Amino acid sequence: MKSQTAGIGxxxxxxxxxxxxxxxxxxxxxxxxxxxxxxxxxxxxxxITGLGMIMLAFVFQFxxxxxxxLDGGIYAYAKEGFGRFIGFNSGWGYWMSAxxxxxxxxxxxxxxxxxxxxxxxTEHRTFRLLMSxxxxxGLFWLIxxxxxxxxxxxxxxxxxxxxxxxLFIILILFAFRIETFQIDFWGSDGFSWSHVFPQxxxxxxxxxxxxxxxxxxxxxxxxxxxxRDVGRATVIGLVGTLLIYMMISIFSFGVMTxxxxxxxxEPSMAYVLExxxxxxxxxxxxIGLLVSLGGALLGWTILATEISYVASRDGVxxxxxxxxxxxxxxxxxxxxxxLFTQIVTVIALFSEQTYLVLSSIAGIAAxxxxxxxxxxxxxxxxxxxARRMLVVSGIASLYAAWLLYASGIEYVLIAMIxxxxxxxxxxxxxxxxxRPFLSRMQYAIAVLILLAATYGVYGLLTxxxxx
Numbered sequence: 001m002k003s004q005t006a007g008i009g010x011x012x013x014x015x016x017x018x019x020x021x022x023x024x025x026x027x028x029x030x031x032x033x034x035x036x037x038x039x040x041x042x043x044x045x046x047x048i049t050g051l052g053m054i055m056l057a058f059v060f061q062f063x064x065x066x067x068x069x070l071d072g073g074i075y076a077y078a079k080e081g082f083g084r085f086i087g088f089n090s091g092w093g094y095w096m097s098a099x100x101x102x103x104x105x106x107x108x109x110x111x112x113x114x115x116x117x118x119x120x121x122t123e124h125r126t127f128r129l130l131m132s133x134x135x136x137x138g139l140f141w142l143i144x145x146x147x148x149x150x151x152x153x154x155x156x157x158x159x160x161x162x163x164x165x166x167l168f169i170i171l172i173l174f175a176f177r178i179e180t181f182q183i184d185f186w187g188s189d190g191f192s193w194s195h196v197f198p199q200x201x202x203x204x205x206x207x208x209x210x211x212x213x214x215x216x217x218x219x220x221x222x223x224x225x226x227x228r229d230v231g232r233a234t235v236i237g238l239v240g241t242l243l244i245y246m247m248i249s250i251f252s253f254g255v256m257t258x259x260x261x262x263x264x265x266e267p268s269m270a271y272v273l274e275x276x277x278x279x280x281x282x283x284x285x286x287i288g289l290l291v292s293l294g295g296a297l298l299g300w301t302i303l304a305t306e307i308s309y310v311a312s313r314d315g316v317x318x319x320x321x322x323x324x325x326x327x328x329x330x331x332x333x334x335x336x337x338x339l340f341t342q343i344v345t346v347i348a349l350f351s352e353q354t355y356l357v358l359s360s361i362a363g364i365a366a367x368x369x370x371x372x373x374x375x376x377x378x379x380x381x382x383x384x385x386a387r388r389m390l391v392v393s394g395i396a397s398l399y400a401a402w403l404l405y406a407s408g409i410e411y412v413l414i415a416m417i418x419x420x421x422x423x424x425x426x427x428x429x430x431x432x433x434x435r436p437f438l439s440r441m442q443y444a445i446a447v448l449i450l451l452a453a454t455y456g457v458y459g460l461l462t463x464x465x466x467x
Contacts, residue, residue: 031268036202164288
């Protein structure tokens with residue numbers, strides 16, 4: 001058993017929250033937000049997101065403080081509140097979200113490197129594939145040397161990635177023009193709720209992926225030096241990141257119009273700064289993005305490894321995930337995570353899926369554990385007669401449900417395709433523990449997942465669902 005002094009401290013936990021949230025998404029916010037919304041709708045979208053995510057952060061803080069024995073956070077909350085099968089699906093969804101998000105970040109790394117080195121462009125698939133293998137298995141080698149050491153390295157990369165973001169905000173403030181900011185404030189059709197509402201919905205997937213990682217400290221709660229640091233790191237990390245995101249996306253509308261921002265290639269932030277200070281601005285942001293993505297790859301791999309290990313230790317994931325090496329790293333969970341990351345990277349590179357598509361799928365996969373964490377927070381608040389937390393967790397639950405609706409049926413069905421194989425993985429874990437396959441309720445949920453997945457596959461094959 002680890003000593004308290006050997007665990008991850010407050011700054012390590014906060015860096016995991018900030019470092020996993022601020023990945024490639026932050027550097028693509030100006031263009032991604034402008035593709036579907038005018039600045040007025042973006043402001044409304046950020047207001048909804050800010051309220052919802054702050055409430056969710058308070059739920060995580062509340063649960064970390066009142067139920068510190070539940071290691072693994074969002075997986076453990078779903079399992080404790082709604083049973084083993086729901087807990088498994090929360091862990092499975094989060095695990096998939098983490099390594100699909102890693103694949104998204106790898107595609108953005110190559111897109112960024114192609115700005116400097118044309119060999120990283122999409123025409124050189126074999127080279128990109130070799131470089132992806134180097135990244136993925138280099139992370140395997142690094143993390144297997146120790147989770148705590150990897151978390152300390154994550155602090156360094158988090159600090160490094162904040163420098164270009166702060167400089168960007170300062171420079172575009174000097175270039176900000178109110179007349180540019182007011183152009184098509186509510187979009188080209190002007191203000192009407194029938195036009196604004198779809199625009200607000202379009203910002204939801206972008207903001208969702210931007211905040212996936214809020215649970216970073218909660219997932220690592222079993223490795224925290226002090227349990228009380230988990231909740232504080234979550235709230236402080238979330239509020240700081242929210243302010244950075246809002247300034248990046250909103251201030252950019254004062255430099256370029258919505259139409260201009262929407263037409264920018266990835267990463268759009270580089271080209272906004274290029275318009276302000278010239279090519280050196282794009283170069284600086286692209287270098288900062290590479291540092292940020294490197295840190296995000298590290299953070300997401302740590303979280304994916306930890307969530308699958310904790311679930312296996314509890315007998316919900318198969319036993320193969322539950323083996324520590326001499327550095328106390330879950331080496332089997334790490335290897336399986338990297339293997340799936342490599343497979344999906346090959347598929348993504350050869351199908352030319354974009355960062356936005358992959359990050360959207362990853363964000364939807366993470367919504368299920370978010371929703372059940374918020375609902376468990378509501379159950380706990382009700383049990384403890386904590387009226388304030390009843391309101392907070394109720395808002396967080398409604399926000400997570402709203403995100404599922406706003407993301408669109410296409411992405412939900414695609415997420416179900418990813419959840420469907422998990423049913424058979426759960427069967428393996430249950431057989432290992434000598435438990436019966438599924439209860440009636442679990443069987444009904446499994447059938448619904450399989451039906452939705454089947455319809456999703458049909459939609460992709462017949463092109464009625466397009467990515």
